[in-house]
Amino acid sequence: xxxxxxxxxxxxxxxxxxxxxxxxxxxxxxxxxxxxxxxxxxxxxxxxxxxxxxxxxxxxxxxxxxxxxxxxxxxxxxxxxxxxxxxxxxxxxxxxxxxxxxxxxxxxxxxxxxxxxxxxxxxxxxxxxxxxxxxxxxxxxxxxxxxxxx
Numbered sequence: 001x002x003x004x005x006x007x008x009x010x011x012x013x014x015x016x017x018x019x020x021x022x023x024x025x026x027x028x029x030x031x032x033x034x035x036x037x038x039x040x041x042x043x044x045x046x047x048x049x050x051x052x053x054x055x056x057x058x059x060x061x062x063x064x065x066x067x068x069x070x071x072x073x074x075x076x077x078x079x080x081x082x083x084x085x086x087x088x089x090x091x092x093x094x095x096x097x098x099x100x101x102x103x104x105x106x107x108x109x110x111x112x113x114x115x116x117x118x119x120x121x122x123x124x125x126x127x128x129x130x131x132x133x134x135x136x137x138x139x140x141x142x143x144x145x146x147x148x149x150x
């Protein structure tokens with residue numbers, strides 16, 4: 001199974017010492033231990049960007065986030081980092097336009113709309129997005145809550 005981590009999931013994994021995040025960290029550890037050659041867990045570049053910008057923003061405001069930033073970097077080495085390509089961005093523009101034509105936008109018209117970019121990344125690897133907020137993404141790609149993935 002090819003799994004792409006949404007920004008919220010990635011954020012939880014960057015804070016493993018928080019009691020509420022221990023179950024998802026344990027899930028990832030088990031998932032990696034039992035992975036076959038067909039199992040891949042991706043850190044999509046758009047999710048990396050969304051989380052890293054927030055952690056850097058908090059750091060600039062005086063909040064200590066250096067350990068979280070280091071964990072994010074380690075996750076990018078431990079998992080498979082999925083960089084954005086021109087093909088993915090082109091696919092995202094199609095998803096964005098189609099959603100608007102159908103009257104179902106996933107973000108404000110002026111927003112970057114990371115959801116369609118993430119969906120395009122998932123489509124490019126025939127993957128499933130691991131997220132706790134399936135509403136916007138499930139119309140484009142398969143999505144699952146981490147709690148239902150063995």
